Amino acid sequence: MSENLKICDIGEFGLIERISKKVRVDKSVIKGISDDTAVMEYKGNNYLLFTSDMLIEDIHFRREFSHFSIGHKALASSISDISAMGGIPKYVLISLGLPKDLSLEFVDRIYEGINSTAKRFKVNIVGGDINRSEKIIIDVSLIGEVKKKNLILRSGAKKGDRIFVTGSLGGSIYRKHLEFLPRLKESKYLVKNFKISSMIDISDGLVLDLYKITQESKVGAIIYEDLIPISKDAKSLNEALYMGEDFELLFCLSLDGAIRLIKNGKIKGLTKFSYIGEITDKRYGLRIITKRCKEKILKPKGFKHF
Amino acid sequence: MSENLKICDIGEFGLIERISKKVRVDKSVIKGISDDTAVMEYKGNNYLLFTSDMLIEDIHFRREFSHFSIGHKALASSISDISAMGGIPKYVLISLGLPKDLSLEFVDRIYEGINSTAKRFKVNIVGGDINRSEKIIIDVSLIGEVKKKNLILRSGAKKGDRIFVTGSLGGSIYRKHLEFLPRLKESKYLVKNFKISSMIDISDGLVLDLYKITQESKVGAIIYEDLIPISKDAKSLNEALYMGEDFELLFCLSLDGAIRLIKNGKIKGLTKFSYIGEITDKRYGLRIITKRCKEKILKPKGFKHF
Numbered sequence: 295m296s297e298n299l300k301i302c303d304i305g306e307f308g309l310i311e312r313i314s315k316k317v318r319v320d321k322s323v324i325k326g327i328s329d330d331t332a333v334m335e336y337k338g339n340n341y342l343l344f345t346s347d348m349l350i351e352d353i354h355f356r357r358e359f360s361h362f363s364i365g366h367k368a369l370a371s372s373i374s375d376i377s378a379m380g381g382i383p384k385y386v387l388i389s390l391g392l393p394k395d396l397s398l399e400f401v402d403r404i405y406e407g408i409n410s411t412a413k414r415f416k417v418n419i420v421g422g423d424i425n426r427s428e429k430i431i432i433d434v435s436l437i438g439e440v441k442k443k444n445l446i447l448r449s450g451a452k453k454g455d456r457i458f459v460t461g462s463l464g465g466s467i468y469r470k471h472l473e474f475l476p477r478l479k480e481s482k483y484l485v486k487n488f489k490i491s492s493m494i495d496i497s498d499g500l501v502l503d504l505y506k507i508t509q510e511s512k513v514g515a516i517i518y519e520d521l522i523p524i525s526k527d528a529k530s531l532n533e534a535l536y537m538g539e540d541f542e543l544l545f546c547l548s549l550d551g552a553i554r555l556i557k558n559g560k561i562k563g564l565t566k567f568s569y570i571g572e573i574t575d576k577r578y579g580l581r582i583i584t585k586r587c588k589e590k591i592l593k594p595k596g597f598k599h600f
Numbered sequence: 601m602s603e604n605l606k607i608c609d610i611g612e613f614g615l616i617e618r619i620s621k622k623v624r625v626d627k628s629v630i631k632g633i634s635d636d637t638a639v640m641e642y643k644g645n646n647y648l649l650f651t652s653d654m655l656i657e658d659i660h661f662r663r664e665f666s667h668f669s670i671g672h673k674a675l676a677s678s679i680s681d682i683s684a685m686g687g688i689p690k691y692v693l694i695s696l697g698l699p700k701d702l703s704l705e706f707v708d709r710i711y712e713g714i715n716s717t718a719k720r721f722k723v724n725i726v727g728g729d730i731n732r733s734e735k736i737i738i739d740v741s742l743i744g745e746v747k748k749k750n751l752i753l754r755s756g757a758k759k760g761d762r763i764f765v766t767g768s769l770g771g772s773i774y775r776k777h778l779e780f781l782p783r784l785k786e787s788k789y790l791v792k793n794f795k796i797s798s799m800i801d802i803s804d805g806l807v808l809d810l811y812k813i814t815q816e817s818k819v820g821a822i823i824y825e826d827l828i829p830i831s832k833d834a835k836s837l838n839e840a841l842y843m844g845e846d847f848e849l850l851f852c853l854s855l856d857g858a859i860r861l862i863k864n865g866k867i868k869g870l871t872k873f874s875y876i877g878e879i880t881d882k883r884y885g886l887r888i889i890t891k892r893c894k895e896k897i898l899k900p901k902g903f904k905h906f
Contacts, residue, residue, distance in 0.1 A: 301707065302700040306730050312704075313711055319724040323691070332726035334691055337643030344726060346693045346741050350733045385629070385640055387652045389739050394608040398618075401607065405619055418625040420638035420650060424612050427656045428735065433695050435652050435741035 365407025464528025671713025697733030770834025
């Protein structure tokens with residue numbers, strides 16, 4: 295039956311589900327496929343975090359983009375994943391696929407971008423792999439760690455929790471997707487001062503990533519159009535809802551925590567936290583209250599690879 | 601000056617050297633770039649090992665190869681790297697680049713190859729990343745661990761040590777590069793029973809990988825043509841010396857250890873160990889004694905990506 299199916303027929307998420315059904319892990323694995331990073335037993339009171347991101351020329355970037363920024367983005371998107379677990383990044387491997395006639399200057403600049411971001415976030419570049427390929431490929435594998443009590447999964451959101459995002463959303467394609475700063479400082483502040491029930495980084499768009507939280511947590515959610523912090527770069531509300539690669543944090547916490555977070559106001563050195571909605575019962579699904587106070591169902595669409 | 605240089609002008613090793621000069625790591629990193637895997641502080645008496653390998657369609661394999669074998673090879677080559685450190689593999693991430701019109705059956709078979717090898721070597725598949733790309737790309741990132749006392753670096757070979765290899769060499773391109781078994785059992789046996797001073801897995805060819813040991817250990821080496829275990833698949837001595845992807849272990853140990861290893865003979869369930877030469881003074885370089893008892897200098901050539 296399935297012999298004639300192609301990848302584009304079942305899509306990225308169908309493919310991930312298909313693969314994850316076939317994979318078995320031992321009990322040292324706390325969380326495998328289905329969160330921002332894998333989580334494994336580590337030393338003492340810490341878990342090990344493990345994630346990888348692949349950037350491919352003409353899919354994720356074009357050769358005329360800032361080479362420095364391409365390097366930055368490759369590492370920063372993995373740091374964003376570690377941040378979304380409440381953890382800190384530690385060790386990275388960089389695997390490169392490079393056309394043989396590529397200029398050394400290009401590779402140097404990619405590495406300057408990687409090095410600069412590694413230094414800023416105290417990540418150790420410990421190795422990698424270099425291969426010949428037609429298109430430029432950058433695959434980043436990042437190990438992080440998290441205190442067991444600080445670990446935040448997608449699956450912990452509860453009915454009545456309030457939903458927040460960092461920074462502003464939308465229009466990332468015009469600039470931010472290459473220049474964003476992963477919200478590591480914000481994540482550290484949150485896990486230190488609050489009990490965050492669920493968190494994800496927005497890579498596929500607010501709606502699709504909120505949908506993942508509701509799926510993993512078996513809840514529903516409602517957000518308010520009026521409360522969504524739309525980026526100056528965004529050309530419409532839709533870009534804030536559905537455009538991928540904001541790399542902001544989307545998280546949930548209890549009402550008490552939410553009140554305290556709002557009262558704290560803007561924290562020096564951190565980006566703003568915006569309250570955007572609430573976790574509801576599962577059967578409620580995913581909805582938005584528009585500026586005109588109408589309730590609309592949100593379809594889980596966003597950036598898709600296939 | 602360097603602006604007009606291309607990657608093919610300095611080659612893979614020139615590029616690695618260029619990159620590693622720019623990278624800084626903290627003191628938790630025992631070994632960064634320049635061994636089979638990175639080595640970091642871990643828990644108690646163990647180090648963390650970390651390695652990645654990228655396979656790209658039309659560079660490392662063609663689409664008409666056995667899909668099962670492509671999956672197997674992707675994971676097995678990283679397990680081979682962990683084995684060469686004296687360690688055991690634990691957690692793997694699989695990043696895929698896939699053409700959107702690729703059949704699901706193809707992906708299923710690749711994953712069957714990965715899963716089968718993961719099961720055999722008790723590796724947990726904990727996640728990954730799926731992207732659209734024109735060519736098939738499989739990037740494997742593998743975490744392993746090693747008891748501190750068992751860690752084997754490339755840099756530990758000493759003058760007078762004897763040189764051994766597992767299995768047989770050459771002709772891998774005809775079959776073995778897709779079907780090889782990483783020498784994890786052999787590595788476990790060696791670290792348990794002997795003090796191995798230096799080890800590497802043969803991925804770029806015997807001569808080039810022995811050269812890496814001599815460079816890292818600041819020694820020379822001499823091998824004997826008569827003693828090299830040439831594979832039945834090899835069409836010439838040159839294929840045993842220079843053809844890449846044997847994925848056998850090349851290792852050194854003291855004369856006492858060498859005598860004991862030889863006396864032990866063939867161990868049940870393990871491939872054979874063959875004595876092939878000795879570590880010499882650095883100024884001696886890399887040489888071979890031919891069947892006709894002539895001494896010849898070996899040039900460090902082998903598989904090169906650029």
